[in-house]
Amino acid sequence: MKKQFIKILSLCALGATTVFVSCDKNSDDEKPEVKTVKRVFILNEGKMNSNNASLDVYYPNGENNYQSKVFAAANGQGLGDTGQDLLAYGNRIYVSVSGSNYLAKLDQKGKIVEQYSFTETDGSPRYLAAKDGFIYVSTWGNKVMKFDTAAIVAPKGSVEVGLNPEEIAIKGNYLIVCNSTEYPINDSTISVIDLTTFTIKKNVETQFGNFQKIAVVGDSVYITYYTPSYSIEMLNFDVESGIVKPSGSATNMVSFDDKLYCANSATVYDADWNATINTNFFVRDVKTGKDSEILDLTSAPELKTATVYLFEIDPDNGDFYVGAADYVTNGTIYRFDKTGKFITKFETSGLNPNHAAFVK
Amino acid sequence: MASALLWAVPMFAQSDSTIHRDVEAVDVEAHTQKRQAMPTQTMSAIEIQQLGVQNLADAVRRFSGTNVKDYGGVGGLKTVSVRGLGAAHTAVSYDGVVVSDCQAGPVDIGRFSIGSIETIALTIGQPDGLLQPASAFAQAAMLSISTRKPNFIEKQTDARAQLKGGSFGYFDAQVEAARKVRHSTLSGTAQFMRSRGDYPYSLPNVDTTEHGRRQNSDIRSARAEINLSTADSGRLQNHLKAYGFYSERGLPGAVIFYYQQAKERLADKNFFVQNDCRLRLRDNLMFRFQAKYNYSWNRYEDTNVKYTSGRYVELNTQHEGYFSMAGLWSWRPVSVSLAGDVVYNTLESDIKDNPQPRRLTFLSALNVRAALQRFEATATLVARHASEKVEFGKRPDDLKRLTPAFSLKWSSNRATIRAMAKATYRIPTFNELYYTTLGTTGLKPEEARELNVGFDFGTSKFDFSADFYANNVENKIVAIPTLYVWKMANYGEVHILGADVAAGTEFDVAAVKLKLTANYSYQKAIDVTDSNSKLYKSQIPYTPLHSGKAAAVATFGKYSLSATTIVSGKRYFLEYNIPDNEIEPYAEFSATATRSFNIGGSLLTASLSCLNITDNQYSVIKYYPMPGRHFQLQVNFTL
Numbered sequence: 001m002k003k004q005f006i007k008i009l010s011l012c013a014l015g016a017t018t019v020f021v022s023c024d025k026n027s028d029d030e031k032p033e034v035k036t037v038k039r040v041f042i043l044n045e046g047k048m049n050s051n052n053a054s055l056d057v058y059y060p061n062g063e064n065n066y067q068s069k070v071f072a073a074a075n076g077q078g079l080g081d082t083g084q085d086l087l088a089y090g091n092r093i094y095v096s097v098s099g100s101n102y103l104a105k106l107d108q109k110g111k112i113v114e115q116y117s118f119t120e121t122d123g124s125p126r127y128l129a130a131k132d133g134f135i136y137v138s139t140w141g142n143k144v145m146k147f148d149t150a151a152i153v154a155p156k157g158s159v160e161v162g163l164n165p166e167e168i169a170i171k172g173n174y175l176i177v178c179n180s181t182e183y184p185i186n187d188s189t190i191s192v193i194d195l196t197t198f199t200i201k202k203n204v205e206t207q208f209g210n211f212q213k214i215a216v217v218g219d220s221v222y223i224t225y226y227t228p229s230y231s232i233e234m235l236n237f238d239v240e241s242g243i244v245k246p247s248g249s250a251t252n253m254v255s256f257d258d259k260l261y262c263a264n265s266a267t268v269y270d271a272d273w274n275a276t277i278n279t280n281f282f283v284r285d286v287k288t289g290k291d292s293e294i295l296d297l298t299s300a301p302e303l304k305t306a307t308v309y310l311f312e313i314d315p316d317n318g319d320f321y322v323g324a325a326d327y328v329t330n331g332t333i334y335r336f337d338k339t340g341k342f343i344t345k346f347e348t349s350g351l352n353p354n355h356a357a358f359v360k
Numbered sequence: 361m362a363s364a365l366l367w368a369v370p371m372f373a374q375s376d377s378t379i380h381r382d383v384e385a386v387d388v389e390a391h392t393q394k395r396q397a398m399p400t401q402t403m404s405a406i407e408i409q410q411l412g413v414q415n416l417a418d419a420v421r422r423f424s425g426t427n428v429k430d431y432g433g434v435g436g437l438k439t440v441s442v443r444g445l446g447a448a449h450t451a452v453s454y455d456g457v458v459v460s461d462c463q464a465g466p467v468d469i470g471r472f473s474i475g476s477i478e479t480i481a482l483t484i485g486q487p488d489g490l491l492q493p494a495s496a497f498a499q500a501a502m503l504s505i506s507t508r509k510p511n512f513i514e515k516q517t518d519a520r521a522q523l524k525g526g527s528f529g530y531f532d533a534q535v536e537a538a539r540k541v542r543h544s545t546l547s548g549t550a551q552f553m554r555s556r557g558d559y560p561y562s563l564p565n566v567d568t569t570e571h572g573r574r575q576n577s578d579i580r581s582a583r584a585e586i587n588l589s590t591a592d593s594g595r596l597q598n599h600l601k602a603y604g605f606y607s608e609r610g611l612p613g614a615v616i617f618y619y620q621q622a623k624e625r626l627a628d629k630n631f632f633v634q635n636d637c638r639l640r641l642r643d644n645l646m647f648r649f650q651a652k653y654n655y656s657w658n659r660y661e662d663t664n665v666k667y668t669s670g671r672y673v674e675l676n677t678q679h680e681g682y683f684s685m686a687g688l689w690s691w692r693p694v695s696v697s698l699a700g701d702v703v704y705n706t707l708e709s710d711i712k713d714n715p716q717p718r719r720l721t722f723l724s725a726l727n728v729r730a731a732l733q734r735f736e737a738t739a740t741l742v743a744r745h746a747s748e749k750v751e752f753g754k755r756p757d758d759l760k761r762l763t764p765a766f767s768l769k770w771s772s773n774r775a776t777i778r779a780m781a782k783a784t785y786r787i788p789t790f791n792e793l794y795y796t797t798l799g800t801t802g803l804k805p806e807e808a809r810e811l812n813v814g815f816d817f818g819t820s821k822f823d824f825s826a827d828f829y830a831n832n833v834e835n836k837i838v839a840i841p842t843l844y845v846w847k848m849a850n851y852g853e854v855h856i857l858g859a860d861v862a863a864g865t866e867f868d869v870a871a872v873k874l875k876l877t878a879n880y881s882y883q884k885a886i887d888v889t890d891s892n893s894k895l896y897k898s899q900i901p902y903t904p905l906h907s908g909k910a911a912a913v914a915t916f917g918k919y920s921l922s923a924t925t926i927v928s929g930k931r932y933f934l935e936y937n938i939p940d941n942e943i944e945p946y947a948e949f950s951a952t953a954t955r956s957f958n959i960g961g962s963l964l965t966a967s968l969s970c971l972n973i974t975d976n977q978y979s980v981i982k983y984y985p986m987p988g989r990h991f992q993l994q995v996n997f998t999l
Binding site: 120185267329 | 565566567568613614615616617618619621664665666667668672712796800802803804840841842843844845847848849850851894895933934935936938940982983
């Protein structure tokens, strides 16, 4: 009786162990190379502390037109923690990964050519801009750092700017920097860097603060900022005079064809802080200041209440790419043509797709 | 057996000695594990040493139906959630008085030293005894920690020392001394512990493996306790305890690929003095009084250039005043108890915009129990009134809630059949209500409902139990992100169906005593918040569908040898149930050899453990790797 019991018990234990442990890892996924045809790289930010940033490729002109996790396939290792920004420049792709703290230069297929790991004093890398063979990176060490595209392994200098700078943009010979916040202090300045000398031209004091995103349309500069009442508003910034004027609301901006294209995912809180998202898309004629609706959402009505995390325009044909994110499930990209007609939608390989880079 | 006081109430009138025994037994009621209306599991000091249990979290994770979130290492945060309900639904009591953390919520059970423990008991629902503070009836599960009682058999002084040492710079020394003076016992404990915690890990990363050592994972802590226990022939029992604790540790954080920058430090101070008094006025009338003052302080520090002057420091101080009074009357076959608690909590913090909240809670519990032959039915009603004051800003509405619980039991000498239904909730923590930008004062309690049916069956050689449960959680308190900030909100509903099955047997093979135990848990905990969501019916994160534990102990004379395993099926670390978000199943095996020596009337016990024998590189929390194979030597000396 006892022996039988032990037998049964050990069989059970064995069985259980087998059930729990023996599920094999999936056999190796095939790893097709990135095709060097017209393509859109999509950066999935991932979730902080989860090492799950990823890079996908979408082929707008082909069938079987999506490849997931091309960075992992090309490099045999993941992108790391929190993919921050993506930029196609020259014949390279640059990606900043803020948690894993590095900047990588990738070839046309997503393979690392070289990389730079930011030091403790540099701070975490944030956003990218490029001009005349240099890449500029804002960092949460209150800096903008400069890299020569020929060799990014060592920085070519850095400039002290305001607190924890976010997006940066080139306007003529200036680099304009959105200074954000260094808890609990909101920075109320916008920094302007002279790229010839790579020094601060001026720090423009404003009555706003905690700046986030920037778009340059011809002579006009638009900057978004976080208000103390939890909304995101847009400002018009005149670089020469330093005058900053409220200019409506947008949460994403793209400069294209001398116009400012905007997505606005406005968060409305009720008394219990339950959030509702109201999203609309518009184009601003920067000369007249007039806004008009752009996207026909009849085929994608869910976008009206989605959080737009990615908003990009294909510079070749004016197609819109709208990425919806919920911080929990993989993102969905919606593609519209330049007239605003819905073309298609697809799921990305990770959480919160935030940037796209177009490569021919 | 009949150590749970109230269960024995009907026997009160029979003889004085019975009552006496039951009254004393209240202290150690955790010993009773089966035969109760609510599922209860226990572990004793002897099992802890024989099984090579490392810490309280390691003990609790061997129970069925538990889900211990263990961030790895000696200093890593360890919280216990039961049956898919979330850690804040489990209360923890230390020598009979509930421990609370109004700021953060779930109690970090890693903080309690396993070296002083006599028994650990985990009860689903509420403890069986009726003479308890109201706070013991107000939650979904209760982890009761009882510290060791001195042993005065043939002596007036009891002294013990315990030394532990192990891999990664682990060292733990503890001394206890007790002296009996007439009806009182005075005892004291002092402990020092430290660990470097820099254990190696390897984590898969696509085609490669990230190798490293945990950084900033060190801890040192010191603890002292003084106890004064008085027992007056079963009429009066009083236990006065003073407790002091200090620790300083690094928080290693998640392993971030390609960059390790963990610089967070946390220092904790905790001091409390508590008194627990039981008074038997008549054979059928008893009272219990509890009082406690608790001070806890912590300092959190992070170093990074992203902060002003490169450093961020947060200081938090909490005070708690607590008083409870309970009475129990018994008229066979009915027993009634009524308990009332008053708790006052404050938080002083230098977090930006912290409104220095103060919370006053009145909690009362009424229990009615009827016992008729083999049947026993219990009904409980818990009422809470809580109100908060703040220095500035909004404050939550006053909370007024009434929640019921029912249980039914049939028992014979060998078997018990039980059923239980209970409604509970957890109130938002100070952080959830007030933390800078994150907190929202409009939060409502997170609601939970628990149903359980089960049975156990046992002889002196063998026992078996099976419990089946259905829980649901509504109005979950969660942080919701937007483009701007994360904000706390009530959102989400979870349905949980599960089963806990456990079996154990003891028998002799020649001169060897063998004890085998095993349990298996099934837990389906799905998100049913929104039928249009991609997450609809997804298994909630960190909840394996299947898990199990097994242990074997062989004792022969002065030797004992044990082997244990903990097995967990796959889990998801994020809400979305896709393969990318899976955490691999794991099985951890450990073995411990123990020998005791008699040295001139003193007892010395030495144990050597090999933990995670197969060097399995697993994680409980994604990217918080657990230690691989490591060793520990423990020596206990009793004068």
